[in-house]
Amino acid sequence: MKRLLLGLLVSGTLFACTEWKEGRTPPTSEVPAGVGDAVALPSALAFVEKSVGFVHLVDAPAGVPRSRAVQIGRNPVTWQADRAAVAGTATDRMLALCVGEIDGPDVDAEGATFWLVPANGAQPTKYELPSRWNRITQSPNGRYVILSFSPSGPSRLVSDSVFSPNQIAVLDLNTPGAKPMIRTLRALNDIPRDFFFSQPLNMADGLRDLLVVASDGYVTLVDLKFDGSDAALRPLRSEITVPLSLADDPRRLRAAQVLFDPGAPADPTTMTPRRDPVVYLRATESSDIIALSLTPVPASEIVAGKNDFLPSLSQLAVGGNPQDMVLYPESEPVVGQPDKKVVRMRLLVSDGGSNIAVLHLDSSRSLSIPMVHIANRILLWEGPSPDEAESRPRALLFSTRGGAKATFVDLNRLSDFKTRNLRPIDLAPVNDVLPLLNSGIVFVKHGDSRLSVLNLATRTLSGLNFALSFQSIRRPTGQSDLWVVGSEADNKGRYPLPRLNPVNLSTAEARLDAMAAEIVILPAAPGAKQWMLVAHPGPEGYVTALDAATLDRETAHSLQGIVAVDLQDRLSRVLPGDKQ
């Protein structure tokens, strides 16, 4: 009896021991650990943790940084702030594209997803996708989002064994609840490489948006007018593929810059006929500008599902190797009606050398004007000049490839006055420019420790020298001040964060304990103290909140280790399912 009792005891113990199962370790991934670079949203900083698919949204109520984690799909590969939110036309949110996960040992399969993540930490909006795209392209106004495969191929992290590189998804973010419109573009032996969105074009039936997809050797015109009668958007018309060169041309031209002339309806008062929309393409390896005039198809010839416009291609000779171009209007008096004016569109092209070309698009007349220096960039604005108080289109031509000159160009009647409309100035070699056209100034970065402020109206140039090198300039959403980020440490071990007032060029600076990489000025209630958040580089997620007015260190507060906030709870949510 006692032996039986002992036997049962031993058996029970062994059974209890073997019944206990091993736990599971956190999922490991091939992606870099930690969070990526911070994304500045208008009201928060966002950090994306790629390995487990979380977005960490950081704000600073009462000046103390607070991080909230929002779970998105597995393996986010690209993300950005919503352009519409930055423009103030949509709620503050960010976009994130996740490639999901394929089935494997201890890993559950997950489809690709696209996410709209509100900056306030609210429930994100999820779009399920049929393909594991890995690129986001958003229209400048933020309405449309194109999901596509990167020209370098699908994600190396997770991809299906077969994918269609010409398949894209179009999302209309202005249509809540709409599913993505999936489309496989017609191809001529290449894949989509760049996407260009038009402003609303004056088509025959009204304003319409157009998407130009650039590929090697051709472009594809996609009409963005959808049938939104149900949840799934359906394209009303098929796309148009336009080869950019003849079949026997060995060159593979690719559109590098696309400008849109929106066209104009006929104006009976000036006897001006309708002006069709035109797409201007500057292509690599081409000395010409390619114009695609979108001519309406007569109503009697329109076929259901086909387009109601037809592109007609023409080449505008420029010479050289065009590097930049701008489209501007020029008013001309109407013949016989001096009190009335008609708008003519002009194209100003920098040929990459020391010449600029002016193209009269209504007459195809071309004129080359020499400058005293080379240029490869054109900055266009409308405003006064030292000699003329009237606001007119003007341009600044400069080079980012060396040289010590830039040229102001008065575009009004340039073809008539030619070089007399050119005013060269001395300007140190330019690295980058930050135009603040509403303020009439342009910040010009020279090297890594010098800034110039160019007043476009007075054409004066003021310099700002920095004791330390810096990386770039930021202008937070809705703010007038500029911030210089990426400064190195000074001899006290502090990292300066200079603030510049673009109007009077007064400066102030915060001195932080780590390099500033991104900043956000947080919205504040009227009369309340306004806080700013500074993101520091590092995979652990590190931010500092400080008073945006005083930049005082005493009241500043940092949060280091954002990636570990609520880690335990998040870990229990992302551990593999109950396979054990």
Add this chain to the structure above:
Amino acid sequence: MKIWKVGVLISVLQIPVATAQAQEQPEENASGAGAPAPAVEASEPSSEPVSASSSAPATSVAENPAPSSATQAPLNPPPQYSTVANASAVAVPDLPRKTRYFAALVMQNTRLQDRGAQLFSNEQDVSGAGLLLLAQVRELAPKWMLSVGGEWQHLQTEGAWTFGETSMRSNTLAATAVLRYEHASWLRPFARVAAGGRSSHYKLGGLDPSFSDSGWAPFGSVSAGVGIMRAARDSMPVGFSFDLEGGLAGAGEVSVKASARGSQKDGIIAVSGPTVGEQGGLTPMFRLVFGLHF
């Protein structure tokens, strides 16, 4: 559970079982001869003439010789006293001794219930070791004995997170009370309660500097089990026991708010660390207790 643990368990179990069987043997022999008293009687010299037949029981107790040797004995055989006297070391009973103190090595296995707790452990079952000291304070009733004392438990686990290894190290100090029932000299079921405090240190490694946090929490446990023992004897003043014990252990929840070491120097902007989560709660436990009674 690891195979080695099972192996250790089996080997440990074999010792007390064998010991228990060894203790059973003399008891069965004694009962076969009647009460223990005759054995004591047999060891005493008799003043009466001893016949061959009457001396047989005595010799059988002493050396258990074959009966045929008795029939072949000479008519006036020498007294058998010397033979019986030579066996006096075996015949003197080795009675169980009362012991008051108990010291034990404790091997404890705890199963983590919260999956989030696995942040600091690669396995759901974690093991630790400790010491237990008890003193008998009162016999509540016949065979019911109350002991009180203290125990120390050390638990150390390792896990993984985004950047590398995590670790948790805890030390538990608790006062404990044990109520044992002496079902037999070798089998004693018991119940145990403990209350005290637990100091834990958490570390998230892989970064420089690493994140860490420490904290105290109240601790308590309730358990029951059975002990197999070899009681202390006159010949061996120390008894041995092996207990199997199962129950629940609970610690108060500690908010793990990790901070980077060395980041709070003077002149540095105040830095908060991330609140990683809550540790603690109720967990089932299983203990192996290797004890000495003295």
